[in-house]
Structure formats: C-alpha cells, structure tokens
Amino acid sequence: MSDDGFTDFVVEVEGPLLRTAYLLTGDHGHAEDLVQTTLVKAHRHWAKVQRADSRLAYVRRILVTSHVSWRRRMSTSEQVIETVPDRPGDDLQERLATTDLVRAALRELSPKARAVVVLRWFEDLTEAETARVLGCSTSTVSTHAARGLATLRRHLDATSAADPDTSIYARRTS
Numbered sequence: 001m002s003d004d005g006f007t008d009f010v011v012e013v014e015g016p017l018l019r020t021a022y023l024l025t026g027d028h029g030h031a032e033d034l035v036q037t038t039l040v041k042a043h044r045h046w047a048k049v050q051r052a053d054s055r056l057a058y059v060r061r062i063l064v065t066s067h068v069s070w071r072r073r074m075s076t077s078e079q080v081i082e083t084v085p086d087r088p089g090d091d092l093q094e095r096l097a098t099t100d101l102v103r104a105a106l107r108e109l110s111p112k113a114r115a116v117v118v119l120r121w122f123e124d125l126t127e128a129e130t131a132r133v134l135g136c137s138t139s140t141v142s143t144h145a146a147r148g149l150a151t152l153r154r155h156l157d158a159t160s161a162a163d164p165d166t167s168i169y170a171r172r173t174s
Contacts (some may be wrong), residue, residue, distance in 0.1 A: 004047075006048060012142075013059060014035065016123075016145060017035045017059065017063055018032065019123075020060065020063060020064075021034040021035050021067070021123050023118040023149055024063075024064070026106065034063060034067055034070070036064060037066050038059060038062045038066055039059075041062050042059045042165070057129065057133055060119075060123075061133040065135070066155050068111040068112060079162055104149075105155040106152075107153070109148050110144075110148075113136070115134060116130060116148055117144075117152070119133055120145055127141045127145075
C-alpha cells in the first residue's frame with residue numbers, strides 16, 4: 001500500500017513542526033499532541049496538501065489553526081512549563097531565566113498574536129508567508145505583530161522594573 005510520500009514528508013517536517021508547536025503551546029506534551037493532530041488532518045487531506053505550492057506552509061497553517069481552535073476551547077488557564085535540559089558551556093541559570101521570561105511574555109499574548117510572533121520571529125517567515133499560513137491579510141499580520149510586540153515589551157519592562165537583576169535587559173548589558 002503506497003502512502004504517496006506522506007511518510008517521507010513526516011520525517012522531513014516533524015522537527016520544524018514540533019518546534020513551532022512547542023513555541024505556540026509552551027509545553028512538550030501539548031506540542032506533541034498538536035503535531036499529531038496536525039499530521040492526522042494532513043493525512044486525511046494528503047492529496048490537497050500535495051497540490052499546495054508549499055506543503056510545509058499548508059501543514060503549518062493546519063498546525064496554527066488547530067492551536068488557535070484548542071486555545072478557544074480550553075477552559076483552564078493552567079500552563080505546564082518544563083525545564084530546558086543542561087547544555088555544556090552555557091550559563092544554565094541565565095538561559096533558564098531568559099527562557100522563562102520569554103515564555104511568560106508569550107503567554108500574555110492572544111492566540112493569534114502569539115502565532116504571528118512565533119511564525120515571524122521564531123520561524124523567520126515573512127509577513128506574506130505568515131499571512132498565508134494564518135489565512136489572513138498582511139495588514140492583519142502587521143497589526144497582530146505590532147500588538148504582540150507591544151505586549152511583550154510591556155511584560156518584559158514590567159519584569160525589569162520589578163526585579164532589575166533578573167531583567168533580560170540587565171543580563172544583556174552586563
């Protein structure tokens with residue numbers, strides 16, 4: 001039984017999809033569930049995915065819309081945060097503190113703004129590519145990006161004012 005290249009496609013894109021899902025959800029378990037749901041949906045519509053200009057962009061859009069839909073249905077605000085594994089040569093405390101600050105700031109964003117920020121700055125997509133993934137106009141992407149970045153700045157500035165020694169800005173300048 002032929003899978004028309006679906007298995008090869010999954011092997012190729014699973015890592016990037018998992019990274020995007022993790023950045024959107026902030027939790028490894030939820031990210032894995034989101035990727036699995038995305039790939040099930042992609043498999044159901046594989047013929048359509050194969051005809052797309054960019055199969056990865058098409059599947060990334062499925063991932064983002066599934067995430068936004070999950071966020072709408074969530075009735076709890078509980079967020080599970082895992083620690084990042086040790087890496088030799090890094091200042092683990094500084095890296096964890098920065099990671100925690102960024103995660104906390106990302107949680108302050110609406111699902112759409114978070115999706116835009118993740119796709120634009122973590123996945124390095126252009127405004128046009130982000131708009132295609134989200135199924136909206138580039139002006140909508142710009143609006144969500146501006147609002148998202150403003151919220152991130154406010155959150156990071158508030159963190160900086162509350163505890164200057166743990167501020168992401170203080171660590172950069174020292």
